[in-house]
Amino acid sequence: MSVDQRGCGDPGATLHAVSSAVLAVTRHLSVHEVLQVIVRAAAQLLDARYAALGVPDDEGSFAEFVVEGVSDAEWEAIGPLPRQHGMLAAMLRDNEPKRLSDIRREPEFEGWPSPHPVLKDFLGVPIQDGEDVLGIIFLANKQNVPKGEGFTQSDEELLTLFAAHAAIAMANARLYEHNRELTVVAERNRLARELHDAVAQKLFSLRLTAKAAAALAERDPVRTVSELGQVERLAAEALAELRAVIFELRPADLADGLAASLRKHVEVLDRAYETAVRFAGDGAVALPEDQEAALFRIAQEALYNALRHSGADVVEVRLQGDGERVVLEVADDGAGFDPTALNGGGRGGRKDPWPSEPPPGGLGLASMHDRARSIGGVLSIEAAPGAGTVIRLEVPA
Numbered sequence: 251m252s253v254d255q256r257g258c259g260d261p262g263a264t265l266h267a268v269s270s271a272v273l274a275v276t277r278h279l280s281v282h283e284v285l286q287v288i289v290r291a292a293a294q295l296l297d298a299r300y301a302a303l304g305v306p307d308d309e310g311s312f313a314e315f316v317v318e319g320v321s322d323a324e325w326e327a328i329g330p331l332p333r334q335h336g337m338l339a340a341m342l343r344d345n346e347p348k349r350l351s352d353i354r355r356e357p358e359f360e361g362w363p364s365p366h367p368v369l370k371d372f373l374g375v376p377i378q379d380g381e382d383v384l385g386i387i388f389l390a391n392k393q394n395v396p397k398g399e400g401f402t403q404s405d406e407e408l409l410t411l412f413a414a415h416a417a418i419a420m421a422n423a424r425l426y427e428h429n430r431e432l433t434v435v436a437e438r439n440r441l442a443r444e445l446h447d448a449v450a451q452k453l454f455s456l457r458l459t460a461k462a463a464a465a466l467a468e469r470d471p472v473r474t475v476s477e478l479g480q481v482e483r484l485a486a487e488a489l490a491e492l493r494a495v496i497f498e499l500r501p502a503d504l505a506d507g508l509a510a511s512l513r514k515h516v517e518v519l520d521r522a523y524e525t526a527v528r529f530a531g532d533g534a535v536a537l538p539e540d541q542e543a544a545l546f547r548i549a550q551e552a553l554y555n556a557l558r559h560s561g562a563d564v565v566e567v568r569l570q571g572d573g574e575r576v577v578l579e580v581a582d583d584g585a586g587f588d589p590t591a592l593n594g595g596g597r598g599g600r601k602d603p604w605p606s607e608p609p610p611g612g613l614g615l616a617s618m619h620d621r622a623r624s625i626g627g628v629l630s631i632e633a634a635p636g637a638g639t640v641i642r643l644e645v646p647a
Contacts, residue, residue, distance in 0.1 A: 282314070284423040285385070288377075288416045289318045292387050295412060296405050299391035300367055306342060306383065320367060327365035341374050341386050348374040349406050351399075353390070367391075371400030375413045377420065384420050387413055427521075456484040508542040509533045509569055512549055516567055523557050531569035535576055541625045541645060545569075545578050548618045548629070552580035552641040560584025560639060576647050581640040586633045618643075 285303050293301035300319040307313040317325060340358045341348055353359055353372040362369075369390040377385045387409065392400050463477035509531040520527040537545070549567055556565045562584030570577050615631070618641070622629035627645040 281420070281423040281427055282316075284419050285314060285316045288387065288419070289316050292389060292409065292412060292416075293318045296373070296389055296401070296409060297393045298373075298389035299393050300369065300389070302388040303377075303385050304338065304388070305385040324365060324367070328362075329365075337372075337374070338386070341376060342383060345376050345378065345383060347376070347406050347410060348372065349401050349403075371395075373401040373405060373409060375406070375409045377413045377417045379417050379421050384417055387416070456481055459484060507533065507535075508537065508545055509535055511546060512567055512569060515546075515550065516553075519553060519557065525557055525562055526564045527553070527557070528564065528566045529569075530566065532571050535569055535571040537576060537645065537647065541627075544621045544625045544627075545576070545643065545645065548621050548641075548643055549578055549580055551618055556580065556582040556584060556639065560586070562638065571647055574647055576645045578643040578645075579640055581638065583638045586635050586637045586639050588633070588635055615641075 285305070289301045289303045292298070292303075298319075300317070302315060302317045304312045305314040320328075337348065337353065337356065337358045350356060350372040352370050354370070367390075371390065371392055373389045373392075375387050376383050377387060389401065389409065392405070459477055459480045463474050463481060466474045466477060510533065512531060513529045516527050516529040553565060553567065556562055560582045562582035565580065565582040565584075568577075568579040568581065615629075619629050622643050622645075625645055627643050630642045630644075631639065632642070633639040
């Protein structure tokens with residue numbers, strides 16, 4: 251239902267319509283999601299058949315151009331993103347709203363590709379942050395037009411109001427993504443420092459010891475054996491340190507709670523990897539500190555396994571509690587595997603607890619099992635080749 255149908259003379263209805271549209275936008279933090287919701291909300295707010303939002307770049311085109319009312323097949327047939335010409339260029343140049351009864355009659359009008367929908371009545375409003383144009387909302391072909399007049403002055407004022415709120419949402423989303431990028435950079439820098447401090451020294455010692463063993467090989471076989479034993483010990487320590495750097499780093503804000511820490515960690519991984527990483531959890535879950543630390547470590551290791559080895563499109567972390575138990579799951583839609591190849595038999599593809607003494611290796615599943623057992627939890631796995639993997643941990647609350 252359009253604002254005109256609700257009644258432009260009813261300030262309460264108009265305010266409610268704008269409020270609903272703004273709330274729909276501000277629920278999202280990803281820039282691309284915000285753009286999509288702005289377009290959808292603007293179209294619904296003013297009952298437009300078509301809507302678009304263009305974000306200009308510095309090269310005479312658009313960094314992003316999001317549409318509503320055009321199917322994927324139609325959009326593919328239309329071709330490349332529009333460049334800043336015609337009415338688009340005029341709006342970017344003037345930074346003013348444009349309301350037209352028929353865009354095809356305007357001097358700035360330039361024809362569209364044949365698959366492009368036919369546009370008639372048109373309303374465009376810039377989304378501005380101060381003097382900067384963040385984007386432009388375009389609406390066309392108003393539906394349920396009263397008296398055949400298309401978009402009205404009231405529509406223009408309403409879309410201008412909505413655009414001001416959209417600017418805040420876009421700026422907020424950009425800041426949020428920038429902060430996430432900084433977090434990824436900080437995490438990489440911290441990892442580099444950890445690698446240098448914890449591992450590089452061990453590898454340097456290992457190299458020197460290996461050289462000494464090589465020099466002693468012919469004249470002192472007994473001492474050579476001793477030195478080679480030292481090489482083996484140093485290699486094991488270096489490997490342990492490396493695993494600690496990769497899997498054992500504890501976030502500084504784990505004290506904020508397990509759910510909050512998992513959510514932040516997932517957001518970093520979602521930004522750093524092409525795979526979509528999602529979190530769904532109960533913020534009220536609370537456990538003793540050692541249990542929360544163990545759950546976080548298990549989730550972290552399961553996430554890295556999925557991201558590095560599964561080939562998944564989506565990985566999801568789920569955390570729930572019912573007062574009696576807390577359940578953590580890390581699920582992916584990747585290649586999966588045969589659990590019987592790791593635990594020496596059993597019912598592959600079924601949800602079976604690991605045996606009391608699982609074999610070493612196996613994508614770190616043994617260490618996850620040990621962590622679970624140390625806090626009185628039960629770790630189980632559901633997996634099959636081609637059917638993804640679910641790592642599940644249950645801990646008494």
